[in-house]
Amino acid sequence: QVQLVESGGGLVQPGGSLRLSCAASVTIFRFDDMGWFRQAPGKQRDLVANITRGGSTDYADSVKGRFTISRDNTKNMLILQMDSLKPEDTAVYYCHAGGILVSGGKNTRYDFWGRGTQVTVSS
Secondary structure, eight states: OOOEEEEOOEEEOTTOOEEEEEEESSOGGGOSEEEEEEEOTTSOOEEEEEEETTOOEEEOGGGTTTEEEEEETTTTEEEEEEOSOOGGGOEEEEEEEEEEEEETTEEEEEEEEOOOEEEEEOO
């Protein structure tokens, strides 16, 4: 059973920084990609940042230049460094791991989610 556990959320003032961590119960090298999503009240869950097994990264336009995603395969950890935080970054942040399982000639998409950690940016 794959478990993803987020930590590092909290209350921070605008312009501040937070570092989110996601601890996986299995080796993360097995996942094709890992990422962070966020969901604000009344809104859909959106991609914040993604990183592939090979280290390629992708960011939402709203966080480019402020957030940095990284993965530590030796510690089975996914990290999101968030700097220059804005009130609009307030949301529940979810860790995600996914990929394509190839078996018996069939490709099956798999996805795993953490329970989320609250980030509140407010003065």
